[in-house]
Amino acid sequence: MxxxxxxxxxxxxxxxxxxxxxxxxxxxxxxxxxxxxxxxxxxxxxxxxxxxxxxxxxxxxxxxxxxxxxxxxxxxxxxxxxxxxxxxxxxxxxxxxxxxxxxxxxxxxxxxxxxxxxxxxxxxxxxxxxxxxxxxxxxxxxxxxxxxxxxxxxxxxxxxxxxxxxxxxxxxxxxxxxxxxxxxxxxxxxxxxxxxxxxxxxRKISVWRSTMGLGLTLMFGCTSLNTYAMFAWLPQILTEAGLSHEAAGSMLALFAGLGLPLSLVIPLFASRMRNPLPVVVFLLICFVSGYLGILLSPGNLTWLWVVLAGIGPGTFPLSLLLINLRTRSRQGAGALSGFSQGVGYALACIGPVLFGVLHQATGNWTTGFIFLFVSLGVLGLGAFFACRPIFLEDQQGDPS
Incomplete structure (x- = not known):
């Protein structure tokens, strides 16, 4: 003890x-x-x-x-x-x-x-x-x-x-x-x-052999991609919509601050579920709703759109929980943790850069948000495989 x-x-x-x-x-x-x-x-x-x-x-x-x-x-x-x-x-x-x-x-x-x-x-x-x-x-x-x-x-x-x-x-x-x-x-x-x-x-554990492991990697990576894109660009989106720099900074703080209660609630809730995919669906709905509000009406009810978008990254603590829920051993948890976070953070690098490139190329934010919507679809697809009650070690095939 x-x-x-x-x-x-x-x-x-x-x-x-x-x-x-x-x-x-x-x-x-x-x-x-x-x-x-x-x-x-x-x-x-x-x-x-x-x-x-x-x-x-x-x-x-x-x-x-x-x-x-x-x-x-x-x-x-x-x-x-x-x-x-x-x-x-x-x-x-x-x-x-x-x-x-x-x-x-x-x-x-x-x-x-x-x-x-x-x-x-x-x-x-x-x-x-x-x-x-x-x-x-x-x-x-x-x-x-x-x-x-x-x-x-x-x-x-x-x-x-x-x-x-x-x-x-x-x-x-x-x-x-x-x-x-x-x-x-x-x-x-x-x-x-x-x-x-x-x-x-x-047996050598290979995450590549596991649809669950690959799904979790996409789920983690696309979550980080969206989060870092918002960290980088949300203040500029809001200031261009007419908010002051101080107000835009406060909205970014609100977006980031929602991670604290989500980190407490989601792992406790999801750990009791055999398949936590409904949690992911709810979070994706929040993501999409918040993005649509920020894109279509950023100057009105801004706090609501930011709160909704800020709830979406609750898939981050869920991804970390699934690393342990979907492995049988410490070795498996280590392999899945390294792969999903390694590849996932590499994907995250793309988010702020491509979002900014698309804005510069088109002169608007619409194309960038379309890119984020596509990434949320990939997140949902990855979550479908990651949330199923299947273990990494059981998807390794014949070790010979």
């Missing part, structure tokens, strides 16, 4: 760190620009780096799971995140700042993938509850750095503002070190490692 409590604390603290290095930067870009040359291209790169890093390092993290325990990997990931976040504030030029930013994001990208199998390992009987808690902490860890970044930078400088969040990554490793130092934990880890080594040659 004590080990599970420590593991829960560790999971929740790690979850709180997974977006801090991302959202702490945009509010203080102008301050950073006083010391390092930052042009529009650099700002664009800073916007794309998180999803690119999460995709690349998330995709390769499951390969490292074969070499050592999840706990040791997570400690290593947090250490990499600390080094990257601290080193970038001492970077003498912009290229090194970007390189160390990627290093910090590498650790966080690995953390994204490691949390679902850790939840499955320590809390197989509480998947819905623990998923709800840790996804909620991701939302908290996304909002707080953005909120505190400017006040801290004003008081102590942008370097301190950015580097200070590495302290949370340091705190996050403590519970896992405590677990690894315990004799029972060492014995259990040794036994599990031996069993994994013996079982690994028998």
């Amino acid at each position: 004590k080990g599970r409590v420590i593991a829960l604390v560790g999971i929740l603290i790690v979850a709180t760190t997974l977006r801090s290095a991302v959202t702490v930067v945009p509010p203080v870009v102008s301050e950073i620009g006083k010391d390092l040359p930052i042009d529009s291209l650099t700002i664009g790169l800073l916007g794309m780096l998180p999803t690119l890093a999460f995709a690349f390092f998330g995709f390769f993290t499951p390969m490292m799971m074969r070499w050592t325990s999840l706990e040791k990997l997570l400690i290593g990931a947090m250490a990499v995140a600390i080094i990257g976040q601290v080193a970038r504030v001492f970077a003498p030029n912009t290229p090194l700042f970007l390189i160390f930013t990627v290093l910090g994001l590498a650790g966080l990208g690995a953390g994204n993938v490691l949390l679902p199998p850790l939840v499955k390992h320590y809390f197989p009987d509480r998947l819905g509850l623990v998923t709800a808690l840790y996804v909620t902490m991701i939302s908290v860890g996304t909002a707080l750095p953005a909120q505190l970044s400017v006040p801290v930078a004003s008081a102590a400088g942008w370097q301190f503002s950015l580097a200070s969040w590495a302290v949370l990554n340091f705190v996050a490793v403590v519970p896992w070190i405590v677990l690894l130092l315990g004799r029972k934990q060492r014995e259990a880890a040794a036994t599990q490692s031996a069993m994994a080594a013996a079982a690994a040659p028998e």
